[in-house]
Amino acid sequence: MKSEKKKNYAWYALRRTLPVWSFEENLKELAKCLPQYKVDELIVKVDTEEFTHGQPPYDWVKDYQPKLFQIKETMTKLGILFSINPWITVGHCDRGRDARKQLPGLRTVVGHDGVECTCCACPLSTVWREHVEKIWKLYAEAKPHVIWVEDDIRTFNHAPARFGCFCPEHLKKFSERVGQKVGRHELVAAILKPGKPHPWRAIYLDMQAELMIETVAFLARVVHEISPETNLGLM
Template sequence: MGITTSLNPWTTLMHSDRGQKVSPELGFGTMVDYRGQHAESIACPADPRWVEYIADIYGEYAKLQPKELWLEDDFRHYNHTPIKLACFCERHMKIYSEKLGRKVTRTEFVKKLLQPGKPTLERKIYLSVARVEMKKVARLIQKTVARISPTTRLGLMSSFPEWHAVEGRDWDGLFDSLSGTHLRVSRPHLPAYNEVSPLQY
């Protein structure tokens, strides 16, 4: 009948905690925000256990051979309730320190990151790390899905444009990592994303 199916798993590293906790069986680390607040269930995007886990999960979804398989863009560092700007866990602080060439505390790094005016080295490092991690996750998911269901296209569901601006998202790099040999597929943010009234829409 010409009907095709797409699959939307809805979340990657979790939009927000929502009362959940990471199962000890999975054992991956969670995000830490700029104030030092630890998430209960929002995965740290640099934790290799989580990266492997999410790629394997998308491999399972790919077995259904949908035409499109969607990724929420929540595998980003920014805007996860109850934490906001992240990730500043021990793993990430080690990454930031290595790139700075000296050991730095979360408080010191965040102060320079959020300093008004011309972008600091800390801000450039933070944004670069966030971009690289998004592309790395997308690339591994794409390779896993392509191995299992070569005809399935991966699509990206995007949120608020101001969030993308805050994180300095690398759109070309992200879509290249996600699409493989397929065309880029995107579901952009639209007013109805917030379920506003039809009149406003």
């Protein structure tokens, strides 16, 4: 590997999107510039920002997969590591999209105030997990050095939902923990209670932490089933 020849070096990684309509041009440019600037790792962002399809359709990613293989081959020849950063895990924010039409039965994030997302998935959603598993297997088949998990793997800031998730599944899990049926209003009031913290606050936050850890463990399982040598990173 080229980078091993360097001494006292910093690790340089470039995060880049190669849209379908300028793919060849962008790849050519990368093949020229990355060695020139001694970049160690190329992190390919997929279906990004303004180009996003929301929850990416399986067929779209399947069509893009040969391009990932091509990038990997080009980078390997140059001694540069190839990584992938799926721009979406559960989704950053809705941006006016409704993924429930494409994925019937998708459970979306419900905010503390009851506002319901149309595109951002609750990580407990079975439909979301089935979909992500199919998509991430396509990514894993490209054998990336790292799959960088996007920072949308969070409980807050899924506009229009500010703090989540208070969907029926989350409330059910919380109710099981405290041994009584708890509704969203009651739970939010307990969490926000001024003065000495209500015991439910810690129970809810611990539950959130455990569920997010379980979610990333699920992603790691999906990837390692196909590509055990791929690392998972958090963007």
